[in-house]
Amino acid sequence: MPRQANAVDFWRGFALVTIFINHIPGIFYERLTHRNFSISDSADLFVFLAGWSLRLLVGNPDRASPAYLVVRLGGRALQIYAAQILIIAIAIGMLAAAAVLLGNPLLLEWHNAAAVFYDPVPTHVGLAILTHHLGYFDILPLYVVLMLMAPAVALIDRYARWLLLPLSLAVYFAALGFRVTLPSWPVQGEWFFNPIAWQVVFMLGFVLARSDGAGGFARRNIAWLRIVSVPIVIAGALVIWNDWWPDPTKVPHPTLFFIQSKSYVTPMRLVQFLALIALFSATYPYIRRAAPGLVEFLSLLGRNSLNVFCVASLLGLGGQIVRFIYRGGIVADTAVLAAGIAMLALTAWLSEWRDRNKAPRAAVNSPA
């Protein structure tokens, strides 16, 4: 039986839908997502909740052996890697098919795909080792790296819990201070989502999911944390609406401490994100009462997040191609949105249907 709808699955479903929309640049509905009033966006929420879910995956620390944790979490990293390779292969096929059918070579260059078609030998190596990313297909490589770190995280959490957050913050500030990131290859550049910086979002999710430590502190003091969050969230919205970004050439060093960068999830963005979740986490009970159907729906998506995320990425690309064919417009945008969300729901439903059918068969096959 799938688990009951809950806040984590609900917000994860919310993040998945907004990621799908934000991955179709130019779509009308893009202007309705929360990044239009928030410095952080659905990517922050997705990674934070991935960290939160890692807590659930690790489970009761007294039960699982260290070896079990390493194998289980390593297996999860492998699963995400496999998902990335699969969707990249399909995405390349989609771009190639669209370019050929429409007779338009420009489509081969969309989203960093040009190197795949015009310099395939090293680029295929880059795809396999995750150093070459297609545009809008760059979150899962981050997730793979985070899950590769997960066994160490789980072990530190077990044996030196107090060390986890300071260590994560130290790595984060070192990444910002010394501009440490992972390079892309063969196309020169950097990872769009720098894992060395973004690990802090993942780790915060993991740490805050605990009912003690930092998580316990947040729960005990959530009322005043929300009060503090209000001006931060308002200030973030004002920055967005008025374009009040700090001038990157005029801030003190280290520059990344004082500017807004998504790649490095800089402090300005991180603080605004924490304020946003402190504030909006209060709304879940009200949403559940007011719109139980919506909560069930988004929780369905959130429960099956990896499958839904993969399909959302491909639908996002498909949506872009459809918009290109029909030259955008509100009708095409609405059709893309409606069809896309329906497909996401179908993906989640099929995932649970498959699990439901697997369970009785497993019971039949297992010895009494």
Added chain:
Amino acid sequence: MARSEQGTAGRGQFAGVIRAMGALAAAGLAMAAGLLGALAGEAAAQSQPPALTRECTAPGTSTATESPLPNVAAALRRKKRIKILAIGAASTAGMGNVRGGYQALMLKMIKEAAKGVEVEIINRGVSGELAEQAAQRLKIQVGLTTPDLVLWQVGTNDALSYVEVERVEHAVTDTVRWLKEHKVDVVLVGLQYVSGMARDSHYQAVRVALRRIAQQENVIIVRRYEAMEILERAQRAEPGAAVDEFSASETAYGCMAQYVARAISVALFGRNLTPTPSPP
């Protein structure tokens, strides 16, 4: 809806054109490098910008507007070193056997020819992003890398995503002015020529808007669309010619490298190297 006039074409033709363009790019860049060397005082004999290779020469059209690059010139005089930040969806796909594509080729040739001038190209292209997002990231990268010149390939994603032309124009204009205020030169690289987009009004509107911005702000725009359009027409006019759109697209990258190098060269020979005043 239908934007295909060429249909599917053989891939072999593409590769051939790419290689040809790579060679052309190399030649053009070498010439540009010679110019840079001259500016550094070590190749004073060169006083003309490099000619384009035959494959990239589009008769009757200029491949770039001519505008000064005062900050690059000043950097060369001061430190014999220039730093170029490449932003946008610029592909660095390989051309022929050159790894790293047109930027690597450009860098290599400039270094070979312009002895004593250190040239660094920092590629921070992120594919898929619109002009508005690229503008924000561009400013961050200027703060982090302190370039003398920004090479900004812009507009293609906005055109393909049917983003309103006004939004593109606003983002690009605002950013060009910001760069001027911060004493960073900019070379815009305009849209690519694809015959299937020749009648696409939105694509053309974005192209014209970029040219208008370059003219108004007195910055260089590399007009590869116009050049490649003429080249393709000339190719089609040849008896028995079969133009492969896909290979032409690859070829365009080789020529783009030449056009960019030439534009920089022409600007640095400059008759007017005083900084362009920012618009009020």
